[in-house]
Amino acid sequence: MNLGLELMAGGVRGGTSILYAGLGETVSERAGVVNLGIEGSMLCGALAAYAANAASGNPWIGALAGAAAGGALALVHAFFVLNRKTNQLATGLVILFLALGITSLFGAAYVDEIITPFTIWEVPLLSSIPWIGDIFFKADPLTYLSYFMVPLIWWVLFRTRWGLMLRGAGERTEVLRTYGHRPQALQYVAVVIGGLMAGIGGAQLSTAYANAWFENMVQGRGFIAVAVVIFAARQPFKVMAGSYLFGAALALSPALQARGVSINQFALNAVPYVATLLVLMLLARRGSDDAPEGLKKVFEMSPG
Amino acid sequence: MRKRWFMLVAAAAMLMTSTVGAAAVSAATDAAPGQDSKAVGFIFVGPKDDFGYNQAAYQGSQAVQKAFPKLKVLTAENVPEDDSAARVMEGMIDRGAKIIFATSYGHLDAAEKVAKAHPDVAVVQQGNFIEGTITPNVGTFFGTVYEPVYLAGVAAGMATKSDKLGYVYAFPIPQTINNINAFELGAQSVNPKAKTYTVNTSSWCDPAAQAEATKSLLGQGVDVITQHQDCTSTVIKTTEAAGKMTVGYHADASKLAPKGWVAGSQWAWGDLYTDIVKTALAGDFTGSKYNANYRVGYKTGENPFVQSKFGSMITAKDKATIAADKKTISTDGSPFAGPVVAQDGKVIFAAGVVPTYAQIEATDVFVKGVVGDIPKS
Numbered sequence: 260m261n262l263g264l265e266l267m268a269g270g271v272r273g274g275t276s277i278l279y280a281g282l283g284e285t286v287s288e289r290a291g292v293v294n295l296g297i298e299g300s301m302l303c304g305a306l307a308a309y310a311a312n313a314a315s316g317n318p319w320i321g322a323l324a325g326a327a328a329g330g331a332l333a334l335v336h337a338f339f340v341l342n343r344k345t346n347q348l349a350t351g352l353v354i355l356f357l358a359l360g361i362t363s364l365f366g367a368a369y370v371d372e373i374i375t376p377f378t379i380w381e382v383p384l385l386s387s388i389p390w391i392g393d394i395f396f397k398a399d400p401l402t403y404l405s406y407f408m409v410p411l412i413w414w415v416l417f418r419t420r421w422g423l424m425l426r427g428a429g430e431r432t433e434v435l436r437t438y439g440h441r442p443q444a445l446q447y448v449a450v451v452i453g454g455l456m457a458g459i460g461g462a463q464l465s466t467a468y469a470n471a472w473f474e475n476m477v478q479g480r481g482f483i484a485v486a487v488v489i490f491a492a493r494q495p496f497k498v499m500a501g502s503y504l505f506g507a508a509l510a511l512s513p514a515l516q517a518r519g520v521s522i523n524q525f526a527l528n529a530v531p532y533v534a535t536l537l538v539l540m541l542l543a544r545r546g547s548d549d550a551p552e553g554l555k556k557v558f559e560m561s562p563g
Numbered sequence: 564m565r566k567r568w569f570m571l572v573a574a575a576a577m578l579m580t581s582t583v584g585a586a587a588v589s590a591a592t593d594a595a596p597g598q599d600s601k602a603v604g605f606i607f608v609g610p611k612d613d614f615g616y617n618q619a620a621y622q623g624s625q626a627v628q629k630a631f632p633k634l635k636v637l638t639a640e641n642v643p644e645d646d647s648a649a650r651v652m653e654g655m656i657d658r659g660a661k662i663i664f665a666t667s668y669g670h671l672d673a674a675e676k677v678a679k680a681h682p683d684v685a686v687v688q689q690g691n692f693i694e695g696t697i698t699p700n701v702g703t704f705f706g707t708v709y710e711p712v713y714l715a716g717v718a719a720g721m722a723t724k725s726d727k728l729g730y731v732y733a734f735p736i737p738q739t740i741n742n743i744n745a746f747e748l749g750a751q752s753v754n755p756k757a758k759t760y761t762v763n764t765s766s767w768c769d770p771a772a773q774a775e776a777t778k779s780l781l782g783q784g785v786d787v788i789t790q791h792q793d794c795t796s797t798v799i800k801t802t803e804a805a806g807k808m809t810v811g812y813h814a815d816a817s818k819l820a821p822k823g824w825v826a827g828s829q830w831a832w833g834d835l836y837t838d839i840v841k842t843a844l845a846g847d848f849t850g851s852k853y854n855a856n857y858r859v860g861y862k863t864g865e866n867p868f869v870q871s872k873f874g875s876m877i878t879a880k881d882k883a884t885i886a887a888d889k890k891t892i893s894t895d896g897s898p899f900a901g902p903v904v905a906q907d908g909k910v911i912f913a914a915g916v917v918p919t920y921a922q923i924e925a926t927d928v929f930v931k932g933v934v935g936d937i938p939k940s
Contacts, residue, residue, distance in 0.1 A: 260782045273775055363610070363641070370794070371614045373819065378804075469770035470804070471797040474610060474641075478769050509772070513779035516762040516935055517729075524938030528765055 260393070262514055267394045269510025270503040272468060275402045276301065276460040276477075278502035280484035282405075282412050283456025285493050287333075289416055290449030291429035291553025295351025296336045298481025299358025300329035300454040304461025306362045309472040312374040321374070322401060322462045329458020330451045332358055337450040341443050347557045355481075363474040370473060377401060377467035399467040401459065408456070413495040425449055429551035457481065483535070490540060493550075501535060508534045596700035597662040597685030597843030602635035603627060604655030606642040608667035609768065613794045615813035616830070620666040620689065623832025630837040631844075635659065644669025652677045656684055662843045664689065664836065668736055675701060685843040690738060692856050692924060699849040704835065706868035707860030707920055708738060709745035711828035713898035714870060714885050715810045716749025718826035719757075719787045721881050722808055722874075726756040729780035729788040731798050733767045735937045737924055739791045744930045745898045746789060746810075751932055753884070760785055761935035768794040777801040787825060808876070815871045827871035835859065835867045858920045861893035899923050904931045 260268075280297050287294050294300075307328030312321030336354050339345045377399040386396040395406070416422040427435050428442035428449070435442040464480070465472050483505055491497035508531035515522055550558075611621035621638065628636040637655050642648050648670050652663050656677070663686045665674040671691040678686040678701045688703045719728050728750055732739045743761060750757035760783060762776040773790075777798050780788060788802045789810035796819055799809045803820040811817065811827025839853050848854055860866050870889075873882060892898060901912035905928045912918050929937060 367612055370612050469774045469797045470800045471770045473770055473794045476770050510775055513762045513776040517779040517783045519934040521936040
C-alpha cells in the first residue's frame with residue numbers, strides 16, 4: 260500500500276471516533292453549550308461499550324450502552340450548566356475528571372476481558388473502486404454509520420424547524436421564550452445528543468478500532484474534537500474533514516517509521532496538531548464571527 | 564502535546580489530593596536502611612491489572628506479602644513519573660515503610676530524592692541505572708530482559724515467512740534498544756534474511772496508536788509482531804485478526820492469539836522482591852548486591868524474566884535449538900557475542916568478544932538488520 264493511500268485510510272480509521280465526538284459537540288454548541296466533558300463521555304462510552312460487549316457478546320448492544328453512558332454523563336453537565344448556571348468550561352473539566360475516576364475504578368475489571376469486536380466489512384462493489392474503496396469502504400459498521408450521521412445532522416440543524424429553534428436557543432434564548440418556546444428543554448436535548456454521539460465515538464475506539472479497554476484510553480481525542488468543532492465553525496462537513504485530517508496526521512508517524520524513513524520523531528508527533536490548526540484556520544476564516552451569541556458569552560466568561 | 568496537557572492537569576489534581584507534606588523530616592536514627600521495617604511500599608506507574616508490566620510487579624508485591632505475613636504491604640497504582648512520585652513515597656514512609664520499591668523506569672529521580680531525605684529507608688528502583696556513586700540506601704535491579712527476548716527472536720526467525728518482523732515500542736530507553744537488538748540478532752541466528760521493522764508510539768499505553776502502528780507494520784508485509792508496551796492486548800488482537808503471528812512480552816497472552824502465538828517472555832518477580840526485602844529487614848542492605856545496579860541473568864542466577872510457552876508452529880526440533888541457545892547464553896555465550904555490527908556498519912562488539920551485562924546496557928544504537936531510527940531529542 261503506498262504512503263498516500265495508507266495515510267488517507269488511516270485518516271478515516273483514526274478520525275472516526277473524533278468525528279462522532281465532534282458531531283455531538285457541534286449539536287451542543289449550536290444550542291449554546293460548550294461541553295469539554297465530551298472527552299469524559301467518550302471514556303464512559305468506551306468502557307460501557309466494552310463491558311456490555313463482554314457481557315452480551317454483541318457489539319451493537321455494546322455500542323448502544325456506549326451511547327447511553329456518554330449521554331448520561333452529558334446529562335450531568337446539562338443539569339449543572341442549565342439549571343445551576345455554573346461556568347460551562349469549568350463544569351466540563353470537572354465532569355471529565357469525574358469520568359476519568361469512575362472509568363478507572365470500574366474499568367479495571369475489564370482490562371483483561373475478551374470481547375466480540377466489530378469487524379471490518381468490505382462493501383461489495385464499492386470496496387473495489389481504486390483508492391475510494393480502500394479509504395472508505397473497508398471499515399467497521401460504526402464507521403459506515405458515521406457517513407450517514409454527518410448529512411443527517413447537517414439536515415436536522417439547517418433544514419428543519421427543530422434545528423432552527425435549536426440554533427435559536429444558542430443565539431438568544433429570550434427570543435424563543437418570547438414566542439412561548441422552552442429553550443432550556445432544547446438545550447438539554449442538544450447536550451445529551453452530544454454525549455450520545457461522543458459515547459458512540461468511544462465505543463468505536465474500544466470495540467472497533469483498538470479492540471481493548473484501558474483507563475484513559477481516549478488520550479485527549481475528545482479535546483481534539485472540541486478544537487476541531489471550534490475551528491470548523493460548527494459545520495458538520497467541515498468537522499468531518501477536520502477529523503479525518505487529524506486522523507491522517509496521526510497515521511503519518513507509524514507509516515513513515517514502518518518504511519524506515521528517518522525523520523525526527525518528536526517533530527512527527529507535533530504534526531497532527533500543527534496540521535489541524537493550520538488547515539482549520541484556513542477553513543474557518545470567519546469562524547469567530549459565526550459563533551452563536553450564547554457561546555460568545557461563555558468565552559467572555561460573563562455570567563450567562 | 565495532549566499528553567503533556569494531561570500530565571499538567573493530572574499534576575494539579577494530584578496536588579489537591581495529596582496534601583502529604585514533604586516536611587516529614589526523617590528522624591535521625593542509626594538503623595541500617597530498611598532494618599526491622601514494619602511495612603514495605605510499592606509504587607506502580609500503571610494499574611495493577613494491565614496484562615503486562617505493572618500486573619507482574621503487583622503480583623511480585625503480593626508474593627512479598629505471602630513470604631512476610633506480618634509485614635504491611637502498601638501499594639500505589641498510577642503513580643506518574645515525576646515529582647508526585649516522591650510525595651507518594653513520602654506518604655508511605657509516614658505510614659511506617661522503610662523499604663520502598665519504585666517499579667517504573669522514570670521513577671528513579673524521585674526515588675533518589677526520597678532516599679537522600681531518608682537515610683534509614685532502603686529505596687530500590689526497578690529497571691533504571693544509577694550513574695556515578697551510589698549512596699548506602701539506594702539500588703536498582705532488573706533481569707536481563709534481552710536474554711529471553713533473544714530466544715523469542717530465534718522462534719520468530721523460524722516462524723516468519725516474509726522475513727519481516729515488526730516491533731511496536733514506546734520510547735527508546737536502553738532496555739528497549741537492547742530488546743530490539745536481541746530480538747533481531749536471535750532471528751538472524753536462524754534466518755540471516757530476517758529484518759526487524761520498528762515503530763514507536765511515544766506512549767506506554769495508547770491502544771489506538773498501537774492499532775495504527777500495527778496496521779502500518781502489517782501493511783509493509785511484516786508477519787510476526789512483538790512489542791514493548793505496558794498494555795499489550797491491542798497489538799496482539801490486531802495482529803491475530805489479520806491472520807499474522809505474535810511474540811508476547813510482559814505476560815502470557817497466548818489466549819489472545821490462539822492461532823498466531825509464537826513465543827514470548829514474561830515476569831516472575833516474587834523471589835527477587837522477597838530476597839531484597841529479606842536482606843533489608845536483616846539490616847544487610849548497605850554494601851549488598853542490591854545496593855548497586857544489580858542485574859540478574861541466565862549467567863548469574865534466576866532471571867526474573869522467563870520464557871512463555873511456545874505456539875504450535877514451533878516444532879520439537881525448533882525447541883531443542885532454542886534450549887541449546889539458552890544453555891550457551893547461560894554459560895559462556897551471550898545474545899550479543901561478537902561480531903555485532905551497528906546499522907551504519909560500525910563494530911559494536913568485535914568477533915570473539917562476549918560482552919558483560921554492563922557493556923550490553925551501554926549500547927545506544929540499533930544493530931544491522933533493524934529498520935528504523937532511534938528518535939533523538
